[in-house]
Amino acid sequence: MQRITITLDDDLLQAVDAHGPPGGNRSETIRDLIRAGLRQAEAQRPPEGPCAAAIAYVYDHHRRDLPERLTKAFHDHHDLSVATLHVHLDHHNCLEVAVLKGQGAEIRRFAEAVTGERGVRHGSLLVVAPEGGHNHHGEEG
């Protein structure tokens, strides 16, 4: 165990204290949050090899050209895109969850392109199966 010194602003420290049990050990609460943050960061970082992942995002389908740009992006990557769930959230907003399967680096680039489109909000990537499906190429049977 090492002792380190970190600086937190009052609001952040208050949020940390609110997260732990009342009168709890602040160091333990911070360790828990760091572990949870690392797990989450890991889940959002595709591996080098094949994997399965999901991206979720919200967009306004009235926004000029956006639905067409998204559709084109998915057709351009039809080899990665397995299925997409489309939910009409309200009069303006659509929620989409797309399941992707392929090489981690390609999935990361595609996810960044989709969730980075102007007008796409709440974009997130979740690596569901880091080991991916196995590769049939060159296999017996």
Ligand code: NI
């Ligand atoms: Ni819709």
